[in-house]
Amino acid sequence: MSGLLAFAVKRFLAMIVIVWVIITAVFFLAHLTPYDPITVVLGQKARSDPTAYLALRRLFGLDQPLWQQYLDYLGGLLHGHLGYSIDQQTLGIPVWDILKTGVPVSLTLGGYALILALVIGLPIGLVSALRQNSAIDHGSQFVMMLVYAIPSFVLAPIAQLVFAVQLQWLPVAGWGDPGIDGIKQLILPVSVFAAGLAGFFAKSFRSFVLEVMHQDYIRTARAKGIKERTVLYLHAGKNTLIPLATIVGPTLAFLIVGAFIIEIFFDIPGIGNITVNAVLQSNYPVIEATTILLAIAVVVVNFVTDVFYALVDPRVRLS
């Protein structure tokens, strides 16, 4: 057990260093740009009203030397401050107030998509593996490969064209209408989002099951005369769930980036949409904050996955 603790502590310290390096890199990338955000926000007024220009510079701390700004930014982050928005509509509003409305939206979208992908992908992967090299296996593998390979920015407009514009069964876009309309709005984005994931899960789960089914202990269990069903659920089941847990974690990174395109196509007010708007306005504090939050999310998920893996498979700790 102490081995596991040492492993976890080591990984945790590495995680802190990684997050710090990323924050530093992102800060300097965003602050060394050749353009001046205050001039952009004020437009004509920047030249005609130098007092306002200087006041805003001071407000955002841009009159300070860069290293002071960096220390202030790090200090702010430690207290949970992500800085203030710099664009015409939301000037001076804390970045977190802008992002926080998007977080539950993106989590809802990603959560439903993940569940749907697991519900579709795992049974297909399981059946493919148990009927290896049958027509069902080859057919479903081909279909799953296609939905995995075809990107969501191709699937999304085609789904909108077929189900919304032509058949008119579902709305083209939108989010959060009350009652049945809200559910209808969910169907297309969640399905398109889940398609690629389902393909990935089906492919991976098939190979996990195949690998486990060829192990010696499965042969032993069968040789003892245990019912195939019991072998499958009791002996094989547990051991396919471990690798599965390790691929679901890193999928989160895919979920986050995938959400950008789904949110844009279906006009969903999540983190992705907010960030893209910030990018188009060159509202760098928001982009900075999103990048750092995403990096932290990815690093934390990887950390949890590593520790989980070390917990269930002691060989990892020793290597």
Place this chain on the structure above:
Amino acid sequence: MARQQKSSVMPPVLEVVGREQERAEEQLSSPGRDAWRRFRHNRAAMAGLGTILALLILSIFAPFMNTVDPLAQDYANLDLGPSPDHWFGTDGLGRDQYSRIAFGLRVPLLVGVLGAAVTTVLGAILGVVAGYFGGLVDSLLARFTDIIFAFPGFTLALIVVSLYGPAVDPYFGGASRVVMLTIVFALVGWPALMRFVRSLTLRMKEEQFVEAARVSGSPPWKIMVSHLLPNMYGMILVQASFLVVAFVSTEAVLSILGLGVAPPNPDLGAMLFEGTQNLGINYWETLFPATFLAIIILAFTFFGDGVRDAVDPRGQE
């Protein structure tokens, strides 16, 4: 001609032996030749390769492919469907969609192939160095790789393109964003390949041919360049073709978000997004760019899968 001369000099028995030898040479097998034979018999993979070549030819020689000026607007012919005059129809400004697609293929293909090439070279060099030397070099490179690996490449591209894009737009003609995206992707894209090549190196460096090279006095760089890497080309090519897929997708996503190539210039992602604004009026404007993006991605996926099956036939089971 040569054989006839030979047969006139050689006694019949020797002639038979010579023919056997010739046949043996034809069937001579090397890992590369075996892989190519397996690849050639994989129909999906060959279709992928053919499609890639066709798309490259279409985009490189776009001006000679019966195209018109991709920027020319024609207000008498707006939002048309496919016809003999406009094979893929026209868009909301009356521009010929076939010509725009032929030219618009250039950006995704260039970013994809160039980005993957740079990334692959970076990842392969770092991976083979870390794996071969081990020790301190390895652990330093491993830490560095961990950091880059955690970097959210997509949002990094967002930052760079949005904050530095306007500043570099005046340079490199219209290609500045392409150059910038390629560099960003390459800088953050190499860690997965580095780890892969490192693990291959660790496995391979204990083998006898490496030992033989070391004993005969080859310097480390020579062992890496002419003994280790050539034995990984196939596996690296597999990863490279999947990198092309990733970069083509990311470039398309950025163009769809309005951050790729500047508007009047043709680009598949930008065309796709403009098309979706007209989905109810003329869906061809969406279908053609979407189809071509899907074709590029599927072609490289099939090609990569085919190369993997060809260089590592055991992996299929």
